Amino acid sequence: SQQGEEDPQALSIQEGENATMNCSYKTSINNLQWYRQNSGRGLVHLILIRSNEREKHSGRLRVTLDTSKKSSSLLITASRAADTASYFCATVDNYGQNFVFGPGTRLSVLP
């Protein structure tokens, strides 16, 4: 069963707009990570947020984590056409043994 579930499944926005993707999970976690996958390529790590953190920034990325709601969000500000990709959240459980990906959000940024 999927631990992480992204929402929405697909998102289409204009260049310059902000994009928000959400991830929900089911069990206690050690950390939650966001990855990006360009078409036909492997995944690339974007940002990691630990279970005791609530918000983290990296460039145009902002990630929040609400462990009480078992959810996380990824905000991409001032989107660019190059941000077009699929975005996945992945959770690591407290035992560090299970690394589970959600089905992803397909983001299209239109020029």
Added chain:
Amino acid sequence: NAGVTQTPKFRVLKTGQSMTLLCAQDMNHEYMYWYRQDPGMGLRLIHYSVGEGTTAKGEVPDGYNVSRLKKQNFLLGLESAAPSQTSVYFCASSYSGQGPTDTQYFGPGTRLTVL
């Protein structure tokens, strides 16, 4: 550093044939993983290894075998390929499986088609 590399990039098999996918990493990572990704879906863990000489089953291990004889290599074998194994296979590695060093580094993928 090359990071994580996968061989081959593409392969077409007939049902019942066997093959081995090779993953190599040059980052001295302890953990290595094999995933499959089907259209419109996230990655599903097939097998993983927490160190040289160790392997463990993931979410979808049936029909696959793995070996980690050397720390830098992780092999995925299909003994008798089936059309249901048509997928894109990704290898990944991480320094450890716990704590802030859990970031996984992915290879470019192997696209496998079983006819």
